Amino acid sequence: xTYTENRPLKIAILDLYEGQANQGMRCIREIINQWGExxxxxxxxxxxxxxxxxxxxxxxxxxxxxxxxxxxxxxxEGSEWEEKYFQWISAVSSWNNKDHHYPKKHIFFIxxxxxxxxxxxxxxxxxKRVSTAFGVFPVHMLEEGxxxxxxxxxxxxxxxxxxxxxxxxxxxxxxxxxxGGTILAIEKERPHVPYERAIMSIRFTAYFIGTQxxxxxxxxxxxxxxxxxxxxxxVIENHGAxxxxxxxxxxxxxxxxxxxxxxxxxxxxxxxxGELISA
Numbered sequence: 018x019t020y021t022e023n024r025p026l027k028i029a030i031l032d033l034y035e036g037q038a039n040q041g042m043r044c045i046r047e048i049i050n051q052w053g054e055x056x057x058x059x060x061x062x063x064x065x066x067x068x069x070x071x072x073x074x075x076x077x078x079x080x081x082x083x084x085x086x087x088x089x090x091x092x093x094e095g096s097e098w099e100e101k102y103f104q105w106i107s108a109v110s111s112w113n114n115k116d117h118h119y120p121k122k123h124i125f126f127i128x129x130x131x132x133x134x135x136x137x138x139x140x141x142x143x144x145k146r147v148s149t150a151f152g153v154f155p156v157h158m159l160e161e162g163x164x165x166x167x168x169x170x171x172x173x174x175x176x177x178x179x180x181x182x183x184x185x186x187x188x189x190x191x192x193x194x195x196x197g198g199t200i201l202a203i204e205k206e207r208p209h210v211p212y213e214r215a216i217m218s219i220r221f222t223a224y225f226i227g228t229q230x231x232x233x234x235x236x237x238x239x240x241x242x243x244x245x246x247x248x249x250x251x252v253i254e255n256h257g258a259x260x261x262x263x264x265x266x267x268x269x270x271x272x273x274x275x276x277x278x279x280x281x282x283x284x285x286x287x288x289x290x291g292e293l294i295s296a
Contacts, residue, residue, distance in 0.1 A: 047235070
C-alpha cells in the first residue's frame, strides 16, 4: 500500500487519561508507528490532552483515535471539557454528512471514549457495573461484527483486554438505526448472574466505530498491570486466583490479545487510508 498524497498522513490521538499513568497511549503510538512502517507511509500524529488542558483537534486531521481513561463517563456531564469533546464529535459528523466533503474522516473510540460516544449518540444506557471488569476476556461477535472489515481476521470469540467500572447496556435500536449504526460485539454470556450482557463494540456510523474493550493493549503492558498488587487483588476478589493465573497465561498465547492488537486498530487504519487513497 502506498499513500499517493504529497503530504504526510495526519492522525490525531485524543488523550482522555487525565494525566494518570497508563499503557494505552504508549500502545496507540506503537501501533501507529508499526502500521506506518509496514505500509511505507509518512505518518505524523499529534496528541491532545482532552480533560485537563481541554485540547481538541481541528478538522485538519485525516484520522482520529480517542483513548480510554479513568473515572466515570457520567459525572463529566455538563463539564467544560466534555462539552468541547462533544462539539468535536459534532464537527466531524457535520463534515462527514456534507456530500462535497471528501474524503470522510474516521474516528475510533476506545473504552471511556466509547462510553461518552454512546451517551452523545444516545444509543444505550451507560451505567456503573456491579463489579469491576479487569483482565483478558472473550468477546463475542454478532452477525454484523462478522461482516465488519475492522474485525477482519478475528475469530469468534476473540480475546481482548477489559478494564472498566462502567458499561453500555439496553441499546436503543431505533436510535442506532436512525444514525446508521450497528452493534458488532457483546461480552461473554454469564448464565450464573442475572445481568444483561454489555455491548462491547458499535459501529456508530459509516465512519465512526468504537470498542468497550482495549484493542490497543499489548502483552507487555497487560502483564505489568496484572502483576500490580491492586489489579491482582481485584481480579482474584472478583474471579478467583485460578482466573488470574489463566489471564497471565493468555498473555503468552499469540492467538489471544496480541492477535487482537495486531488486527483491530491496524484494520481501522487500513480502512481509513483506503478511502484517502481512493479520493
